[in-house]
């Protein structure tokens with residue numbers, strides 16, 4: 152159980168030496184949970200104010216069986232990453248954007264949220280306390296998961312009387328088992344991910360369990376992920392289960408416009424900026440599935456996923472193959488983004504925050 156006194160004692164007596172690495176097989180990191188030593192916990196008082204949070208050892212938390220999060224799914228989460236530069240210094244990629252996105256999500260889910268300063272400070276403290284879990288430069292990153300939940304008890308449907316903000320972390324490598332190889336996606340026509348007026352545009356936990364059925368069906372057929380279509384016409388691209396999607400034709404790069412059903416990815420907007428800096432025409436619009444099937448390249452973006460090339464898409468009885476490889480536009484955009492994130496390319500945009 153979280154205990155403030157124990158947390159203070161732990162801060163005074165660190166578990167490890169400054170230059171020590173955790174015992175992890177850095178060359179074989181996937182995207183599974185390898186919990187780092189510490190998590191950050193901050194409670195929200197009844198008047199909606201978040202009080203000072205604290206680090207404690209990573210571990211189970213106690214919740215009432217009638218907690219709002221468990222019964223009515225009142226929770227949102229974020230994902231951000233800490234990287235180790237070649238000189239050993241650690242940094243974060245645009246954590247302030249995660250903070251703002253959490254505030255927007257909290258507003259949609261009728262929850263109080265930490266201030267941008269509280270959020271970024273919590274992420275920095277978590278990354279710093281777990282620095283031995285940040286992979287060596289070039290081997291992956293420390294995935295940091297801020298989670299805001301209705302932790303107080305409810306029975307009738309209503310907002311939770313108490314909220315808890317937790318930040319935990321795990322070292323990760325590539326999200327997909329394909330590694331950096333191209334993905335094979337399946338266009339899902341039976342299930343939809345989100346509907347207009349719903350919560351598809353925010354990182355509500357309620358957006359994720361409902362995709363599991365289509366995702367596991369597609370995986371059992373050999374696909375990497377599912378592409379969802381809009382819920383009304385079932386003709387326009389939305390996103391994959393875990394990431395946004397882009398379509399390239401000539402020098403035009405299109406991505407589904409965010410209209411409340413599509414998550415406003417931070418990697419998505421960073422890649423859009425990099426692409427326009429490189430002279431591509433970047434368009435946010437309704438992307439028809441026929442356009443996808445006629446594209447030169449398709450790729451996915453997300454914090455967990457990074458920038459992932461798509462090799463094939465299967466829609467109805469048709470399978471299309473796209474350009475991939477070192478000379479692809481996707482690869483060029485990816486190398487700039489990864490370069491900024493890992494510190495091998497100078498950050499002229501102010502996207503990187505040192506810890």
Ligand code: COI
Pocket residue numbers: 229230231392393394453454455456
């Ligand atoms: C992320 O990219 O950070 C996400 O939250 C996606 C999740 C399915 C791992």
